[in-house]
Amino acid sequence: MKFFLISALLAGLAATILPAAQYRNFDYAAVHCPEKDFEWDSAEKSFHAEIEVSATARYNLYLDMTSLGRNKVTLHVDGKEVPALELPWTARQGTRFLRIKLASSISLAAGRHSIEIQPQAPWRKVTVRALLAEKVTVPHRWQLVWSDEFDTDGFPNPSKWQGEEGLLRGEEPQYYTIGRKENIQVEGGILRITALREKWRNRFYDPDSTDWRKNRKEAEFTSAQIDTYNSGAWQYGKIEARIKLIAGSGRWPAFWTMGIAGGWPEQGEIDIMEFFGKSNNRVTQGLHRAGNDGQDHGVQDWNIKTRDGSPMEGRFHIFSVVWDENKMEFFIDNRKTFEVMRNPEEPWCVDIPQYIILNHAVGRHSGPVPDDVSEMSFYVDYVRVYQ
Numbered sequence: 267m268k269f270f271l272i273s274a275l276l277a278g279l280a281a282t283i284l285p286a287a288q289y290r291n292f293d294y295a296a297v298h299c300p301e302k303d304f305e306w307d308s309a310e311k312s313f314h315a316e317i318e319v320s321a322t323a324r325y326n327l328y329l330d331m332t333s334l335g336r337n338k339v340t341l342h343v344d345g346k347e348v349p350a351l352e353l354p355w356t357a358r359q360g361t362r363f364l365r366i367k368l369a370s371s372i373s374l375a376a377g378r379h380s381i382e383i384q385p386q387a388p389w390r391k392v393t394v395r396a397l398l399a400e401k402v403t404v405p406h407r408w409q410l411v412w413s414d415e416f417d418t419d420g421f422p423n424p425s426k427w428q429g430e431e432g433l434l435r436g437e438e439p440q441y442y443t444i445g446r447k448e449n450i451q452v453e454g455g456i457l458r459i460t461a462l463r464e465k466w467r468n469r470f471y472d473p474d475s476t477d478w479r480k481n482r483k484e485a486e487f488t489s490a491q492i493d494t495y496n497s498g499a500w501q502y503g504k505i506e507a508r509i510k511l512i513a514g515s516g517r518w519p520a521f522w523t524m525g526i527a528g529g530w531p532e533q534g535e536i537d538i539m540e541f542f543g544k545s546n547n548r549v550t551q552g553l554h555r556a557g558n559d560g561q562d563h564g565v566q567d568w569n570i571k572t573r574d575g576s577p578m579e580g581r582f583h584i585f586s587v588v589w590d591e592n593k594m595e596f597f598i599d600n601r602k603t604f605e606v607m608r609n610p611e612e613p614w615c616v617d618i619p620q621y622i623i624l625n626h627a628v629g630r631h632s633g634p635v636p637d638d639v640s641e642m643s644f645y646v647d648y649v650r651v652y653q
Contacts, residue, residue: 312382316378317374319399325401329383333392335387336355339352339383351368364501365501367617408652411500416648430444436627438629457647459519459643461642464488465484499619500620501619505538505622508582509539510579511580514544515636515639522538522622525615525621537550544633551566551587592608628642
């Protein structure tokens with residue numbers, strides 16, 4: 267992957283352009299991005315930019331931006347309108363900059379080009395810091411942009427992962443704890459997440475609440491969940507993890523993503539791996555998204571098996587997803603298992619940058635936990651993100 271941009275004049279100000287080796291959409295302090303933000307010009311209602319590319323080729327255009335709502339845009343290159351992608355909602359507050367795809371595979375001759383970007387809803391604040399041009403290659407040359415190899419013993423790196431405490435979703439029986447080694451620990455290069463059968467006081471207990479997460483005085487199980495909500499979210503690319511699962515009724519580990527902005531299901535959800543432990547030789551992969559009616563129009567395969575039909579549990583497998591503005595592909599051990607094509611008549615939702623979640627739930631689709639089982643774990647060797 268290679269980015270080109272010699273100069274960009276957005277709203278009359280020069281933007282710093284980062285080479286691919288330095289570009290990170292989660293850590294700008296290290297690469298000296300400009301302090302001055304660029305906003306849509308409310309008078310002209312457009313951005314103007316000049317780019318220079320060194321070779322005649324097809325390019326993808328990206329914005330380094332934040333947006334407080336969805337925004338369709340009109341894009342002109344050298345005065346000619348070209349198809350542009352809708353800019354997604356990326357933040358609840360306009361302070362988080364992420365790499366967002368603006369246009370796909372447009373033809374540019376070597377030399378300088380003028381770019382005009384006009385939003386159709388300028389009242390939805392969009393702030394831009396850079397415009398990037400990526401030369402299209404076939405096959406695509408993946409660049410590792412984020413990873414955790416879990417090389418340091420102890421708790422997961424707090425600069426990459428954050429925990430969430432409480433009874434979180436689906437009226438599930440586990441209480442997620444934070445900073446408790448019995449539930450989560452890195453040792454010998456492997457992350458372990460463990461659900462335990464034990465009574466645990468609900469710190470948020472309120473007997474007068476109608477919210478099930480608060481009116482339960484205690485939980486029957488503890489577990490852990492970590493995510494990258496505060497440290498990283500990515501629009502399109504490849505996300506993968508090497509994971510070892512252990513079978514058994516009641517076990518429900520998952521490796522998945524959710525959109526950084528909006529509510530469910532319009533924020534999108536990608537289930538890269540869900541393992542219902544009562545079945546030892548299959549996992550679930552799929553996509554949740556909102557339809558035009560606002561309801562979940564999920565597409566899932568609940569019966570994905572290993573290539574040779576051997577048990578899914580007991581050894582490490584690589585689970586991954588690759589997606590762009592048109593389709594989503596799922597893989598196990600680099601073998602394609604499942605595909606979802608975009609319906610142009612329905613919202614895509616997963617154009618919203620996705621953050622990563624690892625957790626071990628209990629029960630529901632996985633069945634009851636046997637009375638003689640008190641501990642359930644799964645293991646993660648690494649998590650990687652490519653763009």
